[in-house]
Amino acid sequence: MRPLSLILAATVALGACTMQDEGVSRDELAFDPSYMGVRTDLLDGDLVNFHVEMTGARGGADVHAYAECAAAQYALIRGYGFARHVRTTIDTQSDTWTGDAVYTISPSLPRGLKTIDAEVVVSNCEENRIPTV
Template sequence: MTLAPFAGCDTVPTAEQFIPDYRGVETTLLDNDLVQFNVTMTNALSSGDVENYAECAAAGYTLIRGWGFARHLRTNVDEEAGVWTADAVYTISPALPRGTKTIDAEVVSASCAEKGIPTV
């Protein structure tokens, strides 16, 4: 690991600062098949990290409901003082839904487990 980009900084980031800290998921059922996930984390490297956390939450919740698929509708990401939040909405269904942003909940949950990203 090179630290050259931080040469002008007073402190050099440590490896521990880049270990994601997943701080929880709040799930709200908006309709029978429409679910909102609010996730919070720190030590994200980008908005993609918190978006992945929301997707993992959606996959886990879908499986808990006994269904197999979800379709991503939207995700809003915010970061303030190192705390990242995402507000994501997914539809969940027992069969593969139409659309391009669909996920197979079982496959995504397995990938999340391999990466150490919690689900619900």
């Protein structure tokens, strides 16, 4: 082989060798959120408004997850096992993301498609290091 071909082959081989943790994507390695707090407002009976704020979100799904974690923990604190998502609005300014989410909380599984089992969600939040209320 010619020296130039050898250098080219070595460069290609080195480029193919990347150090990544098995099962960890590049997005997960870069994800470093800062959860800046939750404010809750009881609207009416079982209807609760959650205001969350964070930086470092990858998108609206991260903000929604933070609000869902807060709602699940709140339901457990109140002695309820379930919640139902009503709506979430998300806004961003610079690197700060805010979420305004409304959930109903209930002792039994509520009707609707967007229901959550509070214990299961809180457990998932702990696994994913998302704080709750």
